Structure formats: structure tokens, C-alpha cells
Amino acid sequence: MRLVQGNEAVALAAVHAGCNFYSGYPITPATEIMEMMARQMPKTGGVFVQMEDEIGSIAAAIGAAWGGAKAMTATSGPGFSLMQENIGYACMTQTPVVVVDSQRGGPSTGLPTLPAQGEVMQARYGTHGDHEVIVLTAASVVEAYRMTVEAFNLSETYRVPAILLLDAVLSHMRENVEFPDVPVRERLKPVIDENFLPFGADAPFLPFGSGHHTVVTGMSHDETGLPKALAGQAVQRILKGVQARMERDAREITFYHELALDDADIVLLTYGITARAAREAVQLLRADGIKAGLLDLQTLWPFPDWLVQEKTRQAKAVLVPELNLGQYVMPVRAALAGRCPVQPLGRCDGELFTPEALADAAKALASSVEIGGVAHD
Amino acid sequence: MTKPGVDLTPYLRQEMMPTVWCPGCGHGIIARGIATALMSLGLDMDQVAVVGGIGCSGRAPFYFEANAMHTTHGRALAYATGLKMVNPGLTVIVPMGDGDSMAIGGNHLIHAARRNIDITAVIFNNSIYGMTGGQAAPTSPLDSRSTTSPMGSIEPAFDTVELALAAGATYVARTTTFDFQEMPQLIAGAIRHHGFSVVEVLSQCPTYYGRLNKLGEAPDMLLYERDRTKLLEAFGPLPEITREEMVGKLPIGLFRDEERPEYVDQYHGLVARAGGGKHAS
Numbered sequence: 070m071r072l073v074q075g076n077e078a079v080a081l082a083a084v085h086a087g088c089n090f091y092s093g094y095p096i097t098p099a100t101e102i103m104e105m106m107a108r109q110m111p112k113t114g115g116v117f118v119q120m121e122d123e124i125g126s127i128a129a130a131i132g133a134a135w136g137g138a139k140a141m142t143a144t145s146g147p148g149f150s151l152m153q154e155n156i157g158y159a160c161m162t163q164t165p166v167v168v169v170d171s172q173r174g175g176p177s178t179g180l181p182t183l184p185a186q187g188e189v190m191q192a193r194y195g196t197h198g199d200h201e202v203i204v205l206t207a208a209s210v211v212e213a214y215r216m217t218v219e220a221f222n223l224s225e226t227y228r229v230p231a232i233l234l235l236d237a238v239l240s241h242m243r244e245n246v247e248f249p250d251v252p253v254r255e256r257l258k259p260v261i262d263e264n265f266l267p268f269g270a271d272a273p274f275l276p277f278g279s280g281h282h283t284v285v286t287g288m289s290h291d292e293t294g295l296p297k298a299l300a301g302q303a304v305q306r307i308l309k310g311v312q313a314r315m316e317r318d319a320r321e322i323t324f325y326h327e328l329a330l331d332d333a334d335i336v337l338l339t340y341g342i343t344a345r346a347a348r349e350a351v352q353l354l355r356a357d358g359i360k361a362g363l364l365d366l367q368t369l370w371p372f373p374d375w376l377v378q379e380k381t382r383q384a385k386a387v388l389v390p391e392l393n394l395g396q397y398v399m400p401v402r403a404a405l406a407g408r409c410p411v412q413p414l415g416r417c418d419g420e421l422f423t424p425e426a427l428a429d430a431a432k433a434l435a436s437s438v439e440i441g442g443v444a445h446d
Numbered sequence: 447m448t449k450p451g452v453d454l455t456p457y458l459r460q461e462m463m464p465t466v467w468c469p470g471c472g473h474g475i476i477a478r479g480i481a482t483a484l485m486s487l488g489l490d491m492d493q494v495a496v497v498g499g500i501g502c503s504g505r506a507p508f509y510f511e512a513n514a515m516h517t518t519h520g521r522a523l524a525y526a527t528g529l530k531m532v533n534p535g536l537t538v539i540v541p542m543g544d545g546d547s548m549a550i551g552g553n554h555l556i557h558a559a560r561r562n563i564d565i566t567a568v569i570f571n572n573s574i575y576g577m578t579g580g581q582a583a584p585t586s587p588l589d590s591r592s593t594t595s596p597m598g599s600i601e602p603a604f605d606t607v608e609l610a611l612a613a614g615a616t617y618v619a620r621t622t623t624f625d626f627q628e629m630p631q632l633i634a635g636a637i638r639h640h641g642f643s644v645v646e647v648l649s650q651c652p653t654y655y656g657r658l659n660k661l662g663e664a665p666d667m668l669l670y671e672r673d674r675t676k677l678l679e680a681f682g683p684l685p686e687i688t689r690e691e692m693v694g695k696l697p698i699g700l701f702r703d704e705e706r707p708e709y710v711d712q713y714h715g716l717v718a719r720a721g722g723g724k725h726a727s
């Protein structure tokens with residue numbers, strides 16, 4: 070047991086996951102990850118480089134991946150915006166890379182030291198063009214550790230960028246933790262013969278200098294990597310393949326917690342730091358006789374519509390509290406397709422929700438859908 | 447230099463031929479110069495990585511039988527930095543456009559130079575944005591025409607060599623597609639050099655720069671290159687050239703070739719001091 074900061078947990082988890090390349094540019098509230106990596110990488114024989122900006126940071130991380138590294142970079146909103154073009158490059162080139170975005174208030178410079186969840190949609194759709202990414206989040210220091218390792222694992226398996234969304238509070242908060250031993254997926258080595266396709270379905274990632282002169286390009290290409298004729302059809306085939314593999318394995322990719330869902334009339338659907346208040350809110354609501362439950366997602370994207378449907382089957386209404394003005398509520402609504410009311414609860418003032426505020430919103434929602442509880446006057 | 451009949455095919459990716467470049471484009475001459483340099487050094491192509499950006503020049507990686515990366519506009523040096531640091535055994539060559547290296551990617555160029563990382567940047571400078579159809583570049587000379595400076599450019603051009611020297615590159619050369627004798631030698635010298643190297647090659651874009659500036663066809667443009675440049679005392683240190691001699695001329699040749707601590711070595715030193723054992727490779 071020791072007292073660990075959220076950002077520190079991310080750095081330690083990265084080292085545990087085998088990260089041996091870190092590139093970054095300082096920005097609050099993510100800076101401590103970089104400072105930790107500046108100490109950790111030389112000690113473990115990995116590489117640390119402070120780049121000239123975040124565009125360079127993500128580019129260097131992708132380059133390092135092709136050099137054979139497990140690579141990570143970390144930033145916050147302004148830097149995350151700068152990274153978008155090259156995150157798309159990682160998608161198009163099926164490069165495993167981990168990007169941590171510790172969210173602060175935005176847009177623009179916003180509230181540099183205060184928490185937000187304003188990048189939930191940007192993390193999924195921020196780069197142009199159709200693509201798949203994996204987006205994870207966490208509500209505690211120990212979860213930040215676990216999700217960092219899982220980000221490396223999933224990025225490796227599906228050859229997509231894995232984005233870990235933290236927030237200013239989680240990044241800077243300290244908790245007493247015992248780190249769990251999260252298994253690490255090792256990189257598989259493909260057999261290189263004349264049939265080897267570096268971008269074939271389920272082909273393991275093969276870095277440079279391994280005997281196959283791979284061509285890596287952000288232009289549409291086929292399974293050989295070359296931008297040949299009919300590249301449009303080829304890239305559609307490749308991108309649909311990535312999508313299909315992630316759909317096939319949705320249950321392994323999706324991490325979540327649940328609380329008191331079995332008979333819940335009102336489901337609080339949360340992610341990240343808000344889960345902490347939501348757990349207490351459920352207790353408060355239950356004490357008041359309202360059957361509330363919690364679905365807390367660690368995997369935000371690919372969107373687990375099947376899980377949201379499964380876990381809200383009995384619900385009469387769903388409340389989606391977010392530290393933004395209504396982002397994740399949109400796919401939740403789409404998944405439930407009018408089956409029950411889905412109520413957003415948003416704020417972007419740099420404050421967290423209190424359990425009481427969540428409970429009040431849930432009560433209001435309950436009365437609007439005429440769910441009986443203990444009467445209040 | 448390549449004599450007629452010298453076989454460069456093992457260095458070139460046959461399945462990608464013919465190139466996308468227009469007939470008469472100087473970029474093919476530079477690619478040939480790079481291949482000639484690679485051959486003269488006898489490098490194992492499995493340990494060569496060619497990392498390009500976006501532009502006509504950015505397509506160059508496709509044409510080498512090597513590990514190849516075609517990245518994003520301006521960012522090739524940042525990609526190459528990560529690649530080189532984790533895999534120092536790779537010889538990393540970065541073909542770049544003039545817009546690619548000095549407009550959108552200028553920041554990465556000066557910082558790669560400052561770090562003195564062992565990468566060879568070859569700048570294909572055609573004084574224009576070729577790929578997007580002939581817009582002004584930061585290298586377009588004052589008064590030159592482009593589709594975005596139809597009445598003549600009012601901006602002064604960057605001097606690539608001065609920029610690279612000031613930023614700290616330890617091997618800096620300029621040559622032209624006309625000077626095919628020197629060009630592969632200067633590129634080979636840059637690859638051999640342990641540190642950040644910049645070789646600017648003045649290239650012709652007959653399709654846009656030539657047409658918009660009424661410079662004629664590709665052969666006329668080669669002669670134009672010849673006439674607007676002056677070779678420094680062959681490959682020696684920067685000679686004293688009188689102002690009168692240089693009027694209207696760009697010096698070409700080798701401007702700097704010096705040793706300074708190289709970035710990957712410096713990092714390895716740090717790893718040793720930190721007790722990190724063998725550096726990841």
C-alpha cells in the first residue's frame with residue numbers, strides 16, 4: 070500500500086505494460102506523467118524525448134512504434150487537439166500507440182487546472198475520416214493503473230490507437246493503492262514468408278528492420294501496404310475488418326462496473342470520475358426508497374450498445390451525468406431508441422457532481438416518469 | 447556518380463514504378479541520387495528507413511526497396527526521431543519538400559537540427575508547392591509567380607542552408623539536379639555523417655514553377671539552375687567569396703561537416719548514468 074497520484078499510476082502502469090518509448094510536451098494536468106516517464110524511461114532502458122509540440126509527440130510515438138517500441142504520449146485538451154491528424158495516421162497505418170488525455174475545462178485554454186469530460190466525442194471522432202479507436206477511462210487511481218495496462222493490451226491486439234481519458238482531478242488526486250497484477254499481452258511475431266501481408270486481417274504488428282520492407286502510408290492502401298489501384302475498396306475492406314474484429318470481441322474490450330441494477334427503475338450511466346459520486350447517489354436514492362442503480366463504463370468506445378441495452382432492460386429512465394454539456398448521452402439515446410427517457414445532466418464549470426446533486430436529478434427524473442418513491446414535501 | 451549501365455534496381459521498389467512524378471520533374475533525379483548514394487555506401491536495405499512527408503517529394507519513400515514510411519505533411523522528421531531513437535541501427539533518410547520542411551514542418555526541422563539526431567534530411571526544393579498545383583512556398587523567390595502569388599511574391603524566401611546552419615545541423619550542403627556529379631556524393635556524405643544532416647537539392651518543377659515563371663521546359667530549367675548557382679570550392683570549408691562574385695548567385699556545395707555530440711548517443715549516455723542497462727533497440 071502506498072499513496073500514489075493518478076498521473077504517477079499511469080506512468081507506473083505504462084512501465085509495467087512494457088512501454089519503452091515516451092514522447093511528450095508539458096501541459097497541465099498531464100505533466101506529471103511526462104515527468105515520471107523522464108525518470109522511468111532511462112532507468113528501464115526505454116526512450117524518453119521531449120518534443121517541440123504535441124504534433125511532434127504523437128508523430129514520434131508512432132515512429133517509435135514502427136521502430137519496435139511500445140509507445141505512449143500524454144497531454145490535455147489543447148495538445149489533444151493538435152494530435153488529431155496524426156492519431157488518424159495511426160488508425161490508417163494500424164499502429165499500436167497509447168494516448169493519454171487528462172481532460173481539463175475547455176474549449177481553448179479553458180480551465181487548465183479543473184476537471185472536465187469535454188473530449189468524449191473528440192476522442193472517438195476527433196480525427197477526420199472513418200476510423201476505429203479504443204477509448205478507456207477511469208474513476209480512481211487504481212483503475213487508472215489498470216486501464217493504462219489495458220490500453221496497451223488492446224492497442225496491441227487490435228492495432229488501433231488506444232486513448233485513455235482522465236481528468237484534472239483524477240490526474241492529481243492521491244489514493245492509497247495496492248497495484249493489481251494486470252496481465253500484459255506480448256507482441257506476437259508473424260511468420261514472414263512470401264505470403265506475409267503486413268496489413269492482412271489479424272496480422273500481428275511487424276516493426277521495421279524485421280526482414281520485410283514494409284511500406285507504411287496514410288494513403289489508402291491494400292493489405293500489402295502499397296497504395297495501388299482500387300485503394301478505395303481495399304481501405305474499406307481493411308477498416309471494416311478492424312471494425313468487425315472489435316465487434317466480435319466487444320465483450321473482452323468492454324470494461325464496466327455495475328451497482329444495484331437488477332431491479333433498478335432509474336439507471337445512472339456514468340464514466341470516469343463521476344462514478345464516485347454516483348455510487349453514493351445510488352445509496353442515497355435507495356435509502357429514499359427509489360430503486361436506483363449504476364452502470365459505470367470504463368470502455369467508452371467502441372460504444373457498448375449491447376451492454377447499455379442489456380443493463381437498462383428493466384429501467385424506466387436513464388440519467389447520464391457528464392462534465393460536459395451532453396456528449397455521451399447521444400449514443401446512449403440512440404442505443405435505447407426511445408425505449409425509455411434518457412436524461413442528460415451536464416456541467417462545464419470545472420466542478421464535480423456531488424452525490425446529492427446526482428440524487429436530486431435522479432429524483433426529478435423519477436417523478437417525471439411517475440416512479441413511486443417516498444414522498445417528499 | 448552513376449555511370450550509364452550502373453544497376454540501381456536492387457535499391458528501387460520495382461512494383462511502384464513508374465513514379466507519379468511528371469516527365470522532366472527534378473524529384474526523380476534526386477531519388478536517383480539517393481539510390482546512388484545508398485549503393486555507393488553498400489548499405490543493407492533492411493536497415494535503411496526512408497521516411498517522407500506529403501507532397502510530390504513526399505512520395506519518394508515508395509520508390510526505395512527499404513523500410514518506408516509516408517507520413518503526414520511536415521511531420522516526417524518527428525516520426526523519424528521516434529524511429530531512430532528506438533532503433534539506432536537503422537539508417538534514416540527523410541526526403542522532404544520545401545513547403546513540407548520549411549512551412550508546415552519548419553518547427554521539426556529546426557529542433558531535429560538542434561538535437562543533432564543522426565538523420566539525413568534531403569530537401570527537394572522546387573520553390574513551389576508542386577502536389578497541390580503550384581502555390582507559393584516559403585522558398586519561392588521574391589517576385590516569383592505562383593497560383594497564390596499571381597502578381598509576384600512579396601515575401602522574401604527562406605535560405606535553407608542559413609536556416610539549417612543557424613539551427614545547429616552538423617552537415618549542411620546544397621546542390622542541384624543539374625549537378626548530378628556532386629549530388630550523390632553530398633548525399634552519401636550526409637548519410638555517413640554521424641549527426642543531423644541537411645542536403646538541399648534545388649529541383650525543377652516544370653509543370654508549375656517552370657510554366658508560371660516562363661522558365662521553359664525541364665532542360666531549360668536545369669540550365670537555369672546552373673546559372674543561378676555557384677559552386678563553392680569543391681567540398682572544402684566555406685571559402686571567402688566576394689560579394690561581386692555572388693551577385694544573383696546561390697552558393698552550392700558543402701557548407702558544414704563537423705562533429706558535435708549526437709542525440710541518440712547523448713541519450714544512451716543518460717541511460718548508462720541512470721543504470722538502465724542496454725538501451726531498447
Ligand SMILES: Cc1ncc(C[n+]2csc(CCOP(=O)(O)OP(=O)(O)O)c2C)c(N)n1
Nearest residue numbers: 500501502503519543544545546575576577
Ligand atoms: C495538414 C495538411 N495541409 C495541407 C496539405 C495539402 N498539401 C499536400 S502537399 C502540399 C505542399 C507540397 O509542397 P512541397 O512540400 O513543397 O512538396 P512538393 O509537392 O513541391 O514536392 C500541401 C499544402 C496536406 N496534405 N496536409
Ligand code: SF4
Nearest residue numbers: 467468471502576651
Ligand atoms: S507537379 Fe512539379 S514537383 Fe510535382 S511531380 Fe510534377 S513537376 Fe514534379
Ligand SMILES: [Mg+2]
Nearest residue numbers: 544574575576
Ligand atoms: Mg515544393
